[in-house]
Amino acid sequence: MPTDAPPEAITGPGTDTGTGPGGRRAALIINPTKSPADDVRDAVERFSAEEGWEAPLVLETTEEDPGQGQVREALDAAVDLVIVGGGDGTVRCVAEELVGTDTLMALVPLGTGNLLARNLDIAVDDPTSAVEAAFRGTERSIDVVHLTMDRAQDAQVFLVMAGLGYDAAIMSDTREDLKDRVGWLAYVDAGIRNLPGEPAHASISIDGAAPFECRLRSVMGGNCGKIMGGLEIFPGAKIDDGLMDLMTIAPKGRLGWLAVLGKLFVRGRGKDPSLQYHQCLTAEVTLREPLEVQMDGDALGAATHLLFEVKPRSLRLRMPLGYKDPAVVSDPLP
Template sequence: MSSQPQAQDLAAETDPVSRRAAVVINPTKKTDVDIRALVDEACSDEGWAAPLWLETQVDDPGQGMARQALEEGVDVVIAAGGDGTVRCVAAELSGTDTPLGLLPLGTGNLLARNLDVPVDDPAGAIRTALTGTERRIDVVHVKVDEAVDSDIFLVMAGLGYDAVMMGDTNTALKDRVGWLAYVDAGIRNLPGKPVRTMISIDGGTPIQRRLRSVMGGNCGKIVGGLEVFPGARIDDGLLDIMTMAPKGGLGWLNVVAGLLRRGKGRGTAVEYFQCRSAEIWADVPQDFEMDGDHLGTASRISMRVDPQALRIRMPYGKKDPAILTNPEP
C-alpha cells in the first residue's frame, strides 16, 4: 500500500515545473503580425506554461503590471512595446532576481539595438526572451527637481536640445518613416540659445557652462548606429555625461566635429565626463527626456548608477565590446 504514494512523490520530484513568462504589452503599438499568437506558440514549443498577459494603461504605463508579474512568481517578464514600456517594467524588476526580456514594438528601441535584440524579427526577440543568455546591466536612478522618489533610465537621459527634439517629433511622420522623424525634429530645432548650466561630478565642485544640451548615458548607441557616448558600457558601473555647447555661426559644425573626435582635442563644443553620480542645474527650466520619452521640463536633475542591478536576456554570441565589458557570450 505504501508503494503508490512513494511513486507519486517520486514523480512530483522528477517532473519539471513548467516555467512561465509574463508579457507586459502596450496595446497601442500596432504590428503586422499576431504578437500574442507568436508568444503563445514559442512558449508551447519551449515547454513553458501559457503566458500571463498584462496590458499597459494610460495611467499606468507598465509599473503596476510588472509588480503583478512579480507577485505571480513568473520566470521572466517580457516588455512588449517601446522604450517607455521597457523603462517602466525595468524599474520594477531592478534589484530582483527576475530577468527582463525585450520584445521591441516601438520606433527607437534603443536598449534592444544596443544589446543586439532583433528589432525587426518578433519571433527571434521572443526566443531570446525565453532562452537567451542572461547578463546583468546597470540602472541609472534619476531625481527631477524636488521629487522625493527616483525614476530610472537604461540608455540615456537629457536636458535641453535632445529633449526638445524628442518632444517635437511629428507623430504621423514617425509612423511613416520611423526614427528618421527625429532627424526632421532635430533640424527644425537647431536654432536656440544656450543656457547657463552647472554640473557637479561625483559630488565635486560644480563646473559652469553655457549649454544647449547635457545628457547622461548608460550605453553608447542611439538610432541609426550613431555612437553618442563612445566607450560607454552598460555594465561597468559608470555613468557617462556629454555636453553640447555650439557657439557662433559654425557652432553645430563644431559639435559634429567634437562628436566625430569623441570629445578629444581642443574646444568645449562637446565634452565628456565619467562618474558614478552627477547633479545638473539649469538657470531656467529645460525640456527633459529619458530613453527617448519627453517627460516635461526640469531645472535640476541628479543621476546615480546602480551597478548591475537588472538581469536581462539577450542573444547568444559575441557582443560589441563598446557595450559590454565582457563581449563574450
C-alpha cells in the same frame, strides 16, 4: 532586495531559474497599440510550450498604466521572466519595477527608436527572433541610472540615456504623424527645427566634487552609447561597467554645431569644448532657468535640477546568444 548585484554567470538555453514545482512561467507585458502585438502574443505562447513552460501570463498596458502595475501583477504571480513588447517608454516603465529583483527581463522591440534593443543586438524588425532570444538567449546584469527631477521624493530610471535642453526639445517637438510615416527620421526633422536657440547657464557637480559653471545647449547622461544609424554618441560607454557617461553640448556661434558633429564622428577625441565627456557614478545639474527633460525618448516636462545616480548591475536581462559589441558591454563574449 539587492541593488548592486555581482556579475551574473552566463546562462544559455534551458537554464533553470529556480521556480517552484509548477514549472517555469513567463509574463508578456505588451502595448496593445503597437503592431504586431497579436503575433508577439502567439510567439510567446508557442515558445513557452516548446520550452516546457506553463502558459504565459499576458498583461496589456494602458494609457493610465504604461507598465508598472502590470509588472507588480507579474511579480505577485512569481513569474520567472518578464517579456516587454513595446517601445522604449514601455521598456523603461517595466524596468523601473524590476530593478533590484531576481526576475529576468527580455525585450521585443515594437517602437520607433528601440534604442536599448539596438545597443544589445536584439532584432528590431523580427519579433519572432526577439521572442526566441527571450527564452533561449544569454543572461547579463546591466546598470540602471536613477534620475531625480527638481528634488522630487521619488526617482525614475533610464536604461539608455536622459538629458535636458536640446535633445529633450527634439523629443517633445517630434511630430507623431511624421513618426508614423518615416520612423526615426522624424527626429531629424525635429532636430533641425530646434537648432536655433540660446545657451543656458548650468552648474554641474561630478561625483560630489565642487561644481563647475558652463553655458550649454544640452547635457545628457548615457548608460550605453548608440543611437539610430549606429552613431555612437557616448564613446566607450558600457551598459555593465558601473558608470554613467555625462556629455555637455555647447556649440559656439552658427557654425558651432559643425564642431559638435565633427567631434561625434571622431568618437569624442580632441580638445574642442563644444562637446565634453565625464564618467561618473553620480552627477548633479542645476540650471538658472528650466529646460525640457527627456528620458529614453519620453518628454517629461521642464526642470531646473537633475540628479543622476548609477545602480550598477541591478537589472537581469536576457539577450541573444552570440558575440556582443565591446563598445556596449564589458565582456564581449558570448
